[in-house]
Amino acid sequence: MRYDALIIGAGLSGLAAGIRLAMFDKKVLIVEKHVEIGGLNSFYTRKHRTFDVGLHAMTNYTPKGTRSSPLGKLLKQLRFRHEEFRLCQQVMSEIRFPEKALRFTNDFGFLEQEVAEQFPREADGFQKLVAHIRAFDELNLDDTEKISSRKILEHYLSDPLLIDMLYCPTMYYGNAREGDMDFYQFVIMFKSIFMEGFAKPVGGMPYILNLMLDKYQTLGGEIRMGCGVQSIASKDGELQAVHLADGATVQADKVISSAGYVETMRLCDSCGEDEKPDRVGQISFMESLFVLDREPKELGFDKSIIFFSTRPQFHYRVPDTLIDVTSGVFCCPNNFEYPEPLAEGMLRLTNMASFKMWDGLVRKDYRAAKKEQGRRAVEALLAFFPDFRDHVIYEDAFTPKTIHKYTGHLNGAVYGSPEKAKDGLTPVKNLFICGTDQGFLGIIGATLSGISMANRHVLQAEPNLENGRS
Amino acid sequence: MTRDQVRQAVLDIIIDIAPDEDFSAIKDEENLRDQFDLDSMDFLDIVMELRKRFNLEVPEKDYPELISMASSVEYLFPRLKDWKLAS
């Protein structure tokens, strides 16, 4: 069987790439290893409850009619109406550190005001930083210059507390690097969180994913679930064939992989590139989910999302313990402007976690550790937040090990490799990378990544683009 | 196709690629990019749709011809006039 394109992975980037290609009558096949679609942003069912895996909020919220924003572009390119995403905006979010809190909404002016009030001496520097961010073209795929965001933040701001408070949400929601963050990535996250904003779709991720899958299939796209790509055969840097886990061989003119850069290279039998250890992602999280017997706001939780650090200094790095309870993200899914309240109250807590530590536990210890770490994480919160433990009617947790198991990302690295392949090229001609390791991540980012890679490497492919990395 | 049908065909395409837009007040002589904030991704779509619907290749050097509705009709009419619309 011969396809114009084969796509590895039915996560957001793979589905988006698939829609673009099927829309223009390309013969496309998506191959997904797992039995569910969604990848890092999937869902699972326990005790009749469906839980989103990767959704606190969709970043990049812009209202209908904003055409040039990432969300506006995505909707146009996939031909969805704004209403079809059924997005409900956040109420208000917060960055909470021991001595200061900054609140923000989907109106950027609110945060500017907060910074001016909380950090009067930084107000001017903050405005200059914002001007720099506004003028920066973070979506340029051909700009490969590496700039440290820390240097730039330190240039404009002198209070390390404000710098750490800005890093807490931007790093938690999209940084694959420990300690520092590439400036373009910081700009992407800053715009998507603060200048655009948060929203959640009615029906959660299953709704959005099915909307995309339906469109893909209606356009004639094919999909194979529960059957991964086993290997990619190439000869002298030329793509030959793709072998699937069930023994089938598929021929395709182009292959776009969302499995990750190193992960994809490992599928190639002779790709002519030695693996660079620093390309392997490390950053992963543990997430604890608490179903409550009432709405979070009845217990004093009135924000949509809270990014917190219990210490004045925020460290974004893989802990040398199972999890780092000193910072995290606390999400109240109920606190979004839904037309109807959600059926149950819920809280979600995310902490940085070490894949290596979790992976080292035997099964029995692993289960006990999940409980124990969840308990520690909640205790660390009590310094800041009301105690909700008596109102928990069900709880569950997932760890870096879970993420690795269901998405194949090495180390369960949620944001993939710190080195991104922005142009999507690999050493193998006609094999391209999309999604997390191309450099746009998060729900909207990954979707845009799939779109831009499908456009660039298949729809408008010009001979000089197809030559791979030289 | 008549000139009017070519115009309608272009309009149908841009309505499809930007479903959230209201094109009822479109000004034919004015730049499409400025009127509706169409970007290079959208122009790629217009070209792809022309290929899909009318089997017509617009080479990259001709993209500037699609700058407004009027110039698009001017450019496309000679190329589409023999195209028979399915009724």
Ligand SMILES: Cc1cc2nc3c(=O)[nH]c(=O)nc-3n(C[C@H](O)[C@H](O)[C@H](O)COP(=O)(O)OP(=O)(O)OC[C@H]3O[C@@H](n4cnc5c(N)ncnc54)[C@H](O)[C@@H]3O)c2cc1C
């Ligand atoms: C806990 C958590 C919370 C998050 N919260 C948010 C949030 O609130 N907001 C937000 O915007 N983003 C969030 N994200 C990030 C977001 O989910 C991801 O950035 C995005 O989903 C990445 O999509 P992708 O297509 O690049 O990769 P993936 O979703 O990982 O897709 C890759 C797919 O490829 C498949 N695959 C791998 N190897 C093979 C193979 N050999 N053969 C076939 N298939 C294969 C995998 O199974 C997977 O389905 C969160 C992620 C996690 C894990």
